[in-house]
Amino acid sequence: MKLVVHFVLLLLFPLNIFSQGLRFHGNESVINERTSYSVFENGSPAFTEKLVINFELSLLPPSNVGYIFRLKDTNLNTTYNLMYDNEGRENTVFKFNEEGRNNLITSIFKKEELSNCQWVSISLSFDLQQDSMTLKINDKETRIGGLNLLEKWNPVIYFGKSEHVVDIPSFAIKNVIIKDTQQEYFFHLNENEGEFVHDSKGKARGHVSSPVWLINNAYYWAPRASFKSKNVAGLNFNSQTQDIYFFDKDSITFFNVRSNAVSSKKYENELPVKLKLGMSFVDKADNRLYAYEVYSEEAAEVATSAYLDLNTLMWTTESVDRLPTQLHHHNSYYDAANHRYLVFGGFGSQHYNKEFYSYDLIEKKWSRLSFEGDRITPRYFSSMCYKKEENSLYVFGGMGNDSGDQTIGRRYYYDLYKVDLNEKKITKLWEIPWHGDNVVPVRSMIMLDDSCFYTLCYPEHFSNTSLKLYRFSVKDGSFDILGDSIPIRSDKITTNANLYYNEKLNELYCTVQEFDASDISSVARVYSLSFPPISLEELSGMGKDESMLYIWGVIIGVFVVGGVCVFYVKRRAKKTNTDTHEALSVLERQDEMSQESFERKDQPNSIYLFGEFTVRDRNNKDITYMFSTKLKQTFLLILQYSLEDGISSQQLSDILWPDKSENKAKNLKGVTLNHIRKALAELNNVELIHDKGFFKIVLSDGCYCDYKRFFEIIKGENIVNNKELIEILIRGKFLKNTEDEMFDSFKLEIENKAESILQMEIESRYAQQDYQTTLLLVDTLFNIDSLNEEALYYQIHSLIKLKMPDQAKNKYLLFSAEYKKVMNENYSIGFTSLLNDNKA
Known part of the structure; x- marks a missing residue:
């Protein structure tokens, strides 16, 4: 009964802690697609004595100049606006104006002041009795008087495009509050679809055109960038510079997650390390990227680690020291305070590893670390993170066995260990039973407090599989699955994925790197997700009338009590029913989807x-x-x-x-x-x-x-x-x-x-079950690369989803014929094998 009570309470008292807000299409879009939000669409309530407008603002690239919002007093025929100007070299300027007449307040900030915070707090407080107004942006406050305000105001409030005002920067808002001394209207802006905006009581009051609801960014992983290399390559993220690095033996590509800028540069000299796994870590203090291999079959004098000065792009040999064996899928942490790099686990020479090794950046040597307490069994495919407050590492899960000998078979682990670096002691915190397909986590996990940690898990024993984000309780291992899935092809042992947290933008990043049959060429993709992430149930519940939650809470509570009684009777049939239901749901969603139409008609001029x-x-x-x-x-x-x-x-x-x-x-x-x-x-x-x-x-x-x-x-x-x-x-x-x-x-x-772009778009549209658009994009991609196998995959599977198996087979035969014509050999993947692959 306790479980039922907790479940109902969560329904009755939902926590508004999710990523939320409304993003505006600005000047980067054509005028008709710029976002317009009318706060009180069907008539504004009257505010007396005071009118306070509070909201949080996020300024997004490529914002330069434009209007954030407009406020009208129809009785006085007066309009005020808040204008943003980011075109200066050093300063960002906000101007509060009486529209068409004069500037009332100018508030100037150094650009770095605002770029270092994701949300800017803005408050406009009108004292209708004292005929004054105060503008507060973060901690900077300015007061003016003499506005000739009336003591009663029915304000018309717009954010973004309105009437003749179309110059709009790219921005987002959340937590809009309109109030006086007697009443308050709170808009969370946590809808996930549609054009109606509800207040905190669930009543539809506003209307928005061309909206981008940010709550979706906390569920749907957004493809951000992709990279290719014909050589062994590595990936890493520098939270200080906001850059994701993709590097190989010849050059490095910088992808800035804040600005979306991409640039590639050649090194000034040759990379001295022969990359095998492409492992790396970042020294933020010295702005260096270290490339290393724990093991090398090259001569003893050949470098195994080197660093790239990211200012000069010069490589410097670091060390030739190496470990006795390769360690595929080991965990790692750079201990900047002690100038050392720690690794744990991994697989090589048919053995799973159970040791912690430390590479000393001063001595330039590897050494084995010893710990007391509990023993972590030999494993690889584990997840690890560092908690600064405790100076401790946490190790979760993996795959291996008690002896470390790969030939006797393997076990999947779902356990959590704390490794105290001060006490040099290991403590096992828990181990949980696992139901369903076995999964392994990615190398890294995110632990921001004592309550939980996040990591990506996937069943690596399938060729085409999917990563899913898990949130585990630090206390007992209970977990939730959040967000949608990310496809990954896990055939090669060198294929890897990583999870990063960006505190500055409050985002998670997933990097997926897939290697080809040679273990040399690879494709890397970057995805982002707003933090904190949410589940599908939470996404579906956003923006609905909260009063309904009370009713549904009681109803679901009753059904849960009854459901417990029959749970075990129907448990064995549950999987079959669920599979059938999911298949029908996909077809229903397909029928309900309104496919976008894409105009190809040429326009004048x-x-x-x-x-x-x-x-x-x-x-x-x-x-x-x-x-x-x-x-x-x-x-x-x-x-x-x-x-x-x-x-x-x-x-x-x-x-x-x-x-x-x-x-x-x-x-x-x-x-x-x-x-x-x-x-x-x-x-x-x-x-x-x-x-x-x-x-x-x-x-x-x-x-x-x-x-x-x-x-x-x-x-x-x-x-x-x-x-x-x-x-x-x-x-x-x-x-x-x-x-x-x-x-x-x-x-x-x-x-x-x-x-x-097409590859990312195809993947995104397919994930959204927009199969018609997927096919359109696939045809476009084939115009560029007629032998693109990823395009073939999505073409075949989209046609199957649309119940067009004959067309799918014809497309496969046409691709095979083209492949034979160009490559002078038969296409090696059969139609049935292609159908059995499952990316989504």
Whole structure:
């Protein structure tokens, strides 16, 4: 009965601790898709004596300048707005204005003040009796008077786009409170769908268009980036710089999780370590990335560890010392205070490891550590974390056996140990029974307090499987499964996944690195999830009328009591019924889904480079015929360089007329450019200019170019599930049927970016059970890479989900024929094997 009571109490008194809020599409989106939120859609209540508006604000890249909210007094015909300006080099400025008249308050912050906090607290307090107003942003407070306020106010309150105001930065808000001395309206903004906004009592009061409900970010893992390397590569996260590093023997790629910026750089010298497992750790104090191998078959004088100075990109050999055996899937922790690196567990030479080893960065030597207390059995695939307050390591789970000899078989462990580094003592905290498929955790786990820890687990004994986030109780091992799943192919022992926590942005990151059959080439993917994560039940419960929870709590409580009585009778049939129910639910959701429509219709005053090169004039007439082969070459060359400084006159001549004399080339160039200007005169807001020796195509607002828009979107944050980006890509292969060699590198750059985006988008759409869009995107990806096996997988499985097995088989046969034609060998994976794979 105690279990039932606790269950009902949780339903009756839900905790509002989840990630929540409303995110606004800003200037990075077209005007019609920018977010608008009217707080009191059907008439505002009257506030007397005081009007207080409190909310929390998160400023998101690529925010530069725009309006956060507007406040109207219709009786006085007065409007106030809060404007944000981040375009200065050093400062971020908030301005509170009387719209169209004058600035009332200017509040200036150093950029780092706001960049170091995820949420900014904002309060506007109007004293209607004293005719004054106070603006408080975090701890900075400013008071003004003389506003001619009335003692009663029915405010009209907008956040984001409203009426004629369309300049909106990218931002998010949560915990909006509107109150006076007698009443209070609290908006958690914890809806997960729809356009109606409910107050804390469950009443729908507001309306929002084009919303992004942040609660979904706490359940759905968002694909953020992907990387490929033909060499052995490694991954790590630096919470101080907010960078995820992906490195191999030649170069390093930086992915900044805050700005989404990606950059790749070559090393200044050769990496001295021959990477086998690609293991690494970060020294934040010295801004170094250490690459190491615990074991190497190379000569004794060959480096086994080295560090990369992340400021200079110079490698320095650290040590040649090594352990006696390889340790696949070992755990690790960098003890910066004592300049040592600790590892535990792992597998190599047919043995599981039970030892703790320490690498001393000063002595540059490995040594074995000894502990008293309980014994941790030999294992690998464990999870480990460090708790600073206790100077202790925690080790969870894994796979191995008591002897360490791999030949006698293996056990799965679901236990937790505390390793006290002060006392040099190991204490076993608990071991729990496990039901269902055996799983192993990833290397790292997150423990932020004494109550619980988080780690990702997956059944590694399946080829195509899924990672799921688990939250375990530190006290007794009870657990919850949170968030949706992340696909992983676990065929190779080198394949790995890691979990990181970003305190600055309050996010979890999962990195998945999958190696090919050679254990050399790999693909790495990065996902993010808002913290704290939630379960599907919690997601489904967000934003609903809270009064209903009381009723449902009682109803469910009654059913739970009755259900306990028949639980054991029906337990054996439960799995079959659940499987059937889930299968039916998928079909029902498929039928209910409203698939997005993606317009491919060309618009007037536009230039298209995706698909067939097309130019349409201001009247929507196709004038592509005006661009002869030479004009098209010249125009595309200039446009290629126009996102930066342009192309020099000399460079243009060298590429297009390399065999002509200087005078002849100059004349031809002049004639060609005049013809381009004549063609462009049929459009508005586009011109060919010559400035300081460089030619450049200048596209102003009103002239659409899909190539320019493509780069604008991918520099922003909303890459996955971006409808406009999909519409650009599905138009066709970049510069389709333009075969000039001079554009090969140009096309390759765009295709690589498009391929990476399409792979993430396909994976995301498939996970959302949007199979029609998945198929559309797969066809687009095949235009770039006709032998993409991941695309084939999602194509086949989407058709099966849509009950189209014959079409799935036909697609497989077409792929096999193309594979045979290109590779001159048969495709090795059979249709049945492909069907039996299960990524999702």
